[in-house]
Amino acid sequence: MSTDDSHVQHTWNLTRAADGDEIHIELWTDGYSVRVDGGDGEDSEGGKTAVDELIAKYEAAGYRQTRDYPVNDPQPAIDADAAEESTEPDGKPDACPECGSPVEFEPRYVTDVREGDAWLCTGCRWGRFVTA
Ligand SMILES: [Zn+2]
Known part of the structure; x- marks a missing residue:
C-alpha cells in the first residue's frame, strides 16, 4: 500500500457490525476511477454514480458507512450553495x-x-x- 494519496479525490469507509469486516472505497481525481479495498474488491470506472451504487449494495449487505472524507476534492459541495446565494x-x-x-x-x-x-x-x- 502506498501512502501517496494525491490521486485520490474522496474516500468512503464502511464496516459490518456482525463481523467487523471493513471496506474502503476510493474515488480518484480523474473523476471516474473507483477502487474498492475489501468487499468483492470490484473496481469500477463509473465515478461517483458507481460509488453510490457500491455503497447502496454494501449497505444492503449489512455494512454501515462509518466515515467519508475528501482527500483532494476539487470543490467542496458547499461552494455551490454560496454561489447561488450571491x-x-x-x-x-x-x-x-x-x-x-x-x-x-x-x-x-x-x-x-x-x-x-x-x-x-x-x-x-x-x-x-x-x-x-
Ligand atoms: Zn402581494
Missing part, C-alpha cells in the same frame, strides 16, 4: 407593498413587455424589476 442582488423589499406577503427573487422574469431580474410577491404576484 446571485440575489441587494435591495430586496421586506414585503409586498400590495398585500404584505414575502417577496422572492426571480432571475430572468419575463412579461409581455420586458425580461429581467425581478422581485415577485409570493401572494398576489405583484412584481417589480430589479433596478441597478
Whole structure:
C-alpha cells in the first residue's frame, strides 16, 4: 500500500457490525476511477454514480458507512450553495407593498413587455424589476 494519496479525490469507509469486516472505497481525481479495498474488491470506472451504487449494495449487505472524507476534492459541495446565494442582488423589499406577503427573487422574469431580474410577491404576484 502506498501512502501517496494525491490521486485520490474522496474516500468512503464502511464496516459490518456482525463481523467487523471493513471496506474502503476510493474515488480518484480523474473523476471516474473507483477502487474498492475489501468487499468483492470490484473496481469500477463509473465515478461517483458507481460509488453510490457500491455503497447502496454494501449497505444492503449489512455494512454501515462509518466515515467519508475528501482527500483532494476539487470543490467542496458547499461552494455551490454560496454561489447561488450571491446571485440575489441587494435591495430586496421586506414585503409586498400590495398585500404584505414575502417577496422572492426571480432571475430572468419575463412579461409581455420586458425580461429581467425581478422581485415577485409570493401572494398576489405583484412584481417589480430589479433596478441597478
Ligand atoms: Zn402581494
